[in-house]
Structures are given as C-alpha cells and as structure tokens.
Amino acid sequence: MSPSHPQPHSQPHSQQHKILIIGGGFSGMAAAIELRKRGQQVDLVEIDPGWRSYGAGISLGGATLRAFRQLGILDPFLQVGHASDGVELLAPNGATLALLPTPRIAGADVPGGGAIMRPVLARLLAEATRASGTQVFLGSTFTEIRQDAEGVDVRFTDGSQRRYDLVIGADGLYSKVRQAVFPQAPTPRYSGQAVWRAVLPRPDSVDHAMMWVGPKIKVGVNPVSQTEMYLFLTEDREHNTHVPPADFYRLLDALLAPFSAPLVQQLRSLLTPESQIVFRPLEGLLMPRPWHQGRVVLIGDTVHATTPHLASGACIGIEDALVLAQELEPGDGLDAALQRFENRRWERCRMVVENSGRLGEIEITGGDKAEHARIMRASLMSLAEPV
Structure with missing residues (x-):
C-alpha cells in the first residue's frame, strides 16, 4: 500500500470534548489554556467574582519554568517576575554554607529557578486563559454534579444547568468537588509548621535565592x-x-531577631506594621488513587497539596493540566485517557508530597542533616526528569 494511503484505524482521531473546569487557580487556568490549544471546548467557573489570588511571593523551580514555556507564558513571566540560578545556603550569622545548583531545565537560555508575586502570576494565567477562548464564569460554582454513561449534568449557583463530557475539579485544598464525588477522601493534615511571607523592596545584593538556616x-x-x-x-x-x-x-520581627547576619537585620529594619505580611499554617494532602470517577477527574491541590519545602506545589498542579490535556487527545475513550493521566502523575506527585513532608519532619525534630540533603538532591533530580 502506498504511503499516501495509511492503514484504516491506525490512529484514533483526536476527539473534541466539552469540558468544565471548576476552580480558576493555577492548575485550573493551566488546564484551560492547554485544552483550548488542543481544540477542546472549555468552560471555567470560579467562585471568586474578582478572580483574585492571595499571598505574597511564590518560588519556582526549573520544572515550573519548563511548564510555563509549554503554556506560552514564559516570556511574560520573565518580564514581570524574576529568574536566577542557584540557591545560597547561609548560617544565621551570614557565613555561606553551600551553593545549591539549580539546573536549567527549561532550556539553556532560562535560569534554573525564579519567583513572582502570586497575584502577578495569577494575572498572567488569567489573561492567557481568556485569550485562549475559554468561557469564564466568575462568581459561580456548582451546586450539583450528576453523571451518567454519556455525560455529566452540572447545576450552577445561578440556577443554570449545562451538560459536559468531562468535569475537572481544580478547586484546591478544601475542594468541594472532592467532597461531592469522593466523600471518603482524606482531609488536609496540618504539618506542625507554618510559614510567614512578606513583600519588601529589594536591595541590589539580593539577586538570587538565599536561605539562612537556624x-x-x-x-x-x-x-x-x-x-x-x-x-x-x-x-x-x-x-x-x-x-x-x-x-x-x-x-515576625521577633522571629527574625536571632539572625545576626547583616542582610537579615537590614531586611528586618525594612519591615513595618504596614508591610504586606501573610501567615499560613502548612497543610498537606495526598489522595490515594483513583483520582477520577466516571467523567469527573481531580487535579492539583485537590489531590496532592504539598508543603513548600521543594517549591513544587504549583509546579505539579500545572504539570497535571499539561499531561491531562495531552492524554485526552488520542480520542480512545475518557476512561483510558484518565487512567493514563493517573499512571503518569501518581509517582511524581507522591514523591513531591511525601518528600516535602519528610523534610518538614526532619526540621521539626532536628533530625539528620545528611538525610535532609539527600532527599533534597534526589527530589530535585527527579523533578528535572521529563514529565
């Protein structure tokens, strides 16, 4: 048979689905952008009428920047955020202990890590979501999800009802979709640590990530x-x-007092009662498989919320979105696609949640520093692997 006459049924055709995403956070928006790129029809509902993102800064590893490149938001990120190589570890008095290399996973031309204000990243993703042709409904969420073999009927808070081929729950750590579809699922667990974050003017000497370890x-x-x-x-x-x-x-001022490093004390002097300060108890969650039931699938923090010890929580949620969009493409049935999605994501997400949790435990108990270093190294090498 000549090459111009391919074998019939050699490759299932890409199938267009009508998809609902519940939750307009980082993973929900990433899913909308990537699904639209691949020709899917997408509605996104977000409960917050202002579509706001709270919080201060967010640190990002090279794997996150690689995901940004695939989503098409790397250039805007580099314009408004900041990217740099390496993480400097210091003693409380300011003596340098080590320089952790951050491999350039996103490409030779892109530094190995970075950071951005959460609301700024949310704005970049929201602009890309709207530009993708996703229909966005703000101040809206679901009141009921009912599925049958052919589709999912969703009733919304404004009383309307629409039918979809697939529903993606991306509504975060306290997910209402998870509660509705997986009532037996575990609930978030407090880790025994909390994190303070504050936004400050940047001295010239702070041009890369630095950490003082007390x-x-x-x-x-x-x-x-x-x-x-x-x-x-x-x-x-x-x-x-x-x-x-x-x-x-x-x-926060009292917690910074014991660090005698001149730079820490300089930063402490920049803090005022008017500074933007955010306090967050650290919670984690790893929901056992399956992450889908019928035509409803969960992604991001709804199934694997992690503490920030590996700076990879947003990363693995955004990767979920990219992988799910990819696996839906062959058009060989939703169940097969959702199984493949879980097979590709489970081990990586489990690694991030469990290793982040273990790093926190070692810190709380004053445990083995060598184990801490070993877990950090192994996790970062694993995150550098292709998704």
Whole structure:
C-alpha cells in the first residue's frame, strides 16, 4: 500500500470534548489554556467574582519554568517576575554554607529557578486563559454534579444547568468537588509548621535565592521583580491556632531577631506594621488513587497539596493540566485517557508530597542533616526528569 494511503484505524482521531473546569487557580487556568490549544471546548467557573489570588511571593523551580514555556507564558513571566540560578545556603550569622545548583531545565537560555508575586502570576494565567477562548464564569460554582454513561449534568449557583463530557475539579485544598464525588477522601493534615511571607523592596545584593538556616527557624529571600523581593520564614508551631493579623508584624520581627547576619537585620529594619505580611499554617494532602470517577477527574491541590519545602506545589498542579490535556487527545475513550493521566502523575506527585513532608519532619525534630540533603538532591533530580 502506498504511503499516501495509511492503514484504516491506525490512529484514533483526536476527539473534541466539552469540558468544565471548576476552580480558576493555577492548575485550573493551566488546564484551560492547554485544552483550548488542543481544540477542546472549555468552560471555567470560579467562585471568586474578582478572580483574585492571595499571598505574597511564590518560588519556582526549573520544572515550573519548563511548564510555563509549554503554556506560552514564559516570556511574560520573565518580564514581570524574576529568574536566577542557584540557591545560597547561609548560617544565621551570614557565613555561606553551600551553593545549591539549580539546573536549567527549561532550556539553556532560562535560569534554573525564579519567583513572582502570586497575584502577578495569577494575572498572567488569567489573561492567557481568556485569550485562549475559554468561557469564564466568575462568581459561580456548582451546586450539583450528576453523571451518567454519556455525560455529566452540572447545576450552577445561578440556577443554570449545562451538560459536559468531562468535569475537572481544580478547586484546591478544601475542594468541594472532592467532597461531592469522593466523600471518603482524606482531609488536609496540618504539618506542625507554618510559614510567614512578606513583600519588601529589594536591595541590589539580593539577586538570587538565599536561605539562612537556624537550628529551628529558616529564613529565605527570593527576588520577585526588578524592584521587589519576598521574605519567607518557616517556624515550628505545635498547634494550628489562629494568629490575629494585628500581631503579624510583632511576631515576625521577633522571629527574625536571632539572625545576626547583616542582610537579615537590614531586611528586618525594612519591615513595618504596614508591610504586606501573610501567615499560613502548612497543610498537606495526598489522595490515594483513583483520582477520577466516571467523567469527573481531580487535579492539583485537590489531590496532592504539598508543603513548600521543594517549591513544587504549583509546579505539579500545572504539570497535571499539561499531561491531562495531552492524554485526552488520542480520542480512545475518557476512561483510558484518565487512567493514563493517573499512571503518569501518581509517582511524581507522591514523591513531591511525601518528600516535602519528610523534610518538614526532619526540621521539626532536628533530625539528620545528611538525610535532609539527600532527599533534597534526589527530589530535585527527579523533578528535572521529563514529565
């Protein structure tokens, strides 16, 4: 048979699905962008009418920048965020302990890591989501999901109802979709640590990620733009109790006091009661497989929320979106596609959640520093692997 007459049925045709994404966070928006790129019809509902993203800065590894490149937002990110190579580890007095290399996973021309303000990253993704032709419904979420063999009927908070081929739950750590479809799923677990983050003007000397490692407290900084940086501090807190925002400045100032490094004290002097300070107890979740039931699949923090010890929570959620869009393409049936998606994602996501959790445990118990270094190295090598 001549090459111009391919064998019939040699390759299933790409199939267009009508897809609903519930949740307009990083993984939900990434899914919308990538699915539209591949010709799928996409609606996205987001409960917050202002589509806001809260928080200060977010540190990103090379694997995240690789995902940005695939999504088409790497150039805008490099314009408004900040990318640099290496992480400098220092003692509380400022002596350099080590320089951790960050391989250039996203390409020889792109530094190995970076950081950006969360709201700025959310804006970049939101602009790309709208530009992709996704239909976005703000101030809306589902009230009921009912599925049969052929599709999913979803009722919304405005009373309307629409039918879809697939529903993607991307509504975060406290997911209502997870609750509705997997009532037996585990709930988020407090890790025994909390993180403080503050946005500050960036001194010239802060042009890469730096971390001062104390006996119980870790302080770090990362540039997020040409003019700003964010400071983060991880502390052990036995109980997950409410901390009044009025106390944020006083408590963070006291936590920074023991670090005699001149740069830490310079940054401490920049903090004021008016500074933008965010406090967050660290919680984690790893939902056992399956991550889908029938025509509903969960991605991102809904199934694998991680503490920030490997700076990879947003990364693995965005990767979920890219892999899911890819696996839906062959058009050989949803169940096969969703199985392949889970097969490709489970081990990597489990590794990030469990290794991040273990790093936190070692920090809390003052455990073996060599094990900490070993886990860090193995995890970062694993994250550099192709997705």
